[in-house]
Amino acid sequence: MRFASISCAALGALFTAAAPLTALAQTEPLVFYGLQMEQLEYRAGDAGQDLLVWDGDAFVGTDEVRLRWEGNGEYDLNADLFESATNQLSIQVPVSDFWDVKAGIRYDSPDGPDRWHGAVGISGLAPQWIEVDSSLYVSEKGDVSADLDLEYELLLTNYLTLIPSAEMSVAFSSDRERGVGSGLNSAEVGLRLSYDLWDRMLSPYVGVAYERYFGETADFIREEGDEADMFSIVFGARLMF
Numbered sequence: 057m058r059f060a061s062i063s064c065a066a067l068g069a070l071f072t073a074a075a076p077l078t079a080l081a082q083t084e085p086l087v088f089y090g091l092q093m094e095q096l097e098y099r100a101g102d103a104g105q106d107l108l109v110w111d112g113d114a115f116v117g118t119d120e121v122r123l124r125w126e127g128n129g130e131y132d133l134n135a136d137l138f139e140s141a142t143n144q145l146s147i148q149v150p151v152s153d154f155w156d157v158k159a160g161i162r163y164d165s166p167d168g169p170d171r172w173h174g175a176v177g178i179s180g181l182a183p184q185w186i187e188v189d190s191s192l193y194v195s196e197k198g199d200v201s202a203d204l205d206l207e208y209e210l211l212l213t214n215y216l217t218l219i220p221s222a223e224m225s226v227a228f229s230s231d232r233e234r235g236v237g238s239g240l241n242s243a244e245v246g247l248r249l250s251y252d253l254w255d256r257m258l259s260p261y262v263g264v265a266y267e268r269y270f271g272e273t274a275d276f277i278r279e280e281g282d283e284a285d286m287f288s289i290v291f292g293a294r295l296m297f
Contacts, residue, residue, distance in 0.1 A: 085118040090297060094207070095128075097292025099265065103283055106133040112295075115148070122148045124158060140167050144175055144191075155180035162193060168234035172196045184208070201227040201236070215252040217259070221245070230272055235280075237272020244268075250294055259294040 093112035100106060111128040129141035146160030155178060162173040177191030189205040203225040210218040224243040227236050248263030265288045269277055274284035 085120065087116065087118055088122075089116040090114065091295075092297070093293075093295040095292060096295060097261075097290045099288040099290050102287045104134070105286060105288070107131065107139070107288070108133060109290075109292075117148075120149065124148045124160075138166050141165050146175060146177070148179070152180075158191075162191075164234070171231075171234065173201075195231070197231070199227065199229045199231050199236075201225065201241075217250045217252065219246075219248045219250060219261070219263075221248070227273075232276065235273065235276040237274075237276060239271045241271070241273040242267065242269045246290070248290065248292075257296050261290075261292055261294060263290045264288065265290050 091112070091114040093110060095109060095111040097109050098107070099109055108131040109129070113124060113126040115122045115124040117123055124146050126144040126146070127142065130139040131137070132139050142162060142164050144160060144162040146158040148156045148158040150156050157176070157178050159176045160174075162175045164171040164173070173193040173195045175191050175193050177189070179189040180187075182188050185208065187205075187207040187209075190203065192200070192202045194200050203223065205221070205223045207219060207221040210220070212218055222243070222245050225241045227238050227241055230236065230238045244265060244267040246263060246265040248261045250259040250261035252259050266285070267288075268274075268285040270284075277284050
């Protein structure tokens with residue numbers, strides 16, 4: 057009995073000594089990381105356009121602060137050149153359960169002169185679980201612009217998802233060197249039907265997209281001999297790691 061009492065006392069002392077270390081370990085922030093491609097697709101346009109389009113982001117950080125990369129662009133398979141490519145690097149922090157704010161820099165290439173922008177924005181879930189991502193930009197020349205992306209995932213079955221989306225961009229001044237006019241520049245709507253092939257890590261999809269340019273931007277595009285709108289059939293995959 058005496059040995060048992062001593063053993064219990066020793067174990068109690070051991071757990072008491074270990075408790076502060078356990079509490080300390082639990083206070084260390086967990087680091088998360090991930091990569092997703094919302095769009096990685098081929099577009100067949102109604103006027104014979106063949107485009108490779110991508111739109112994705114990656115992050116690393118904790119629940120309190122994250123470093124986020126966002127990238128999107130278009131590659132013209134017929135002309136064998138990049139139509140556009142944008143990369144943005146931001147620090148992102150939560151401001152509520154469903155919303156984050158972000159601030160960073162954006163780099164645009166290669167259509168026309170390259171441009172650097174300061175960027176601030178917000179991303180999160182609006183009512184009805186609509187995904188929202190919007191940013192305001194100021195370029196190195198002082199030009200101000202903004203964009204807005206909306207997306208909704210409608211789960212038809214455990215594997216089949218219908219995804220409507222909408223994007224628009226506006227500019228508050230013209231940048232003719234990059235073919236950007238003031239006002240509403242462009243808008244795009246899409247509808248994609250995806251199939252969850254591998255635990256949401258790989259989801260092939262098929263769908264349609266309609267893109268239209270407006271105002272001065274449309275005029276700049278027509279001057280180059282291109283169409284100001286395009287309807288496309290899209291084939292692609294959503295990737296998440």
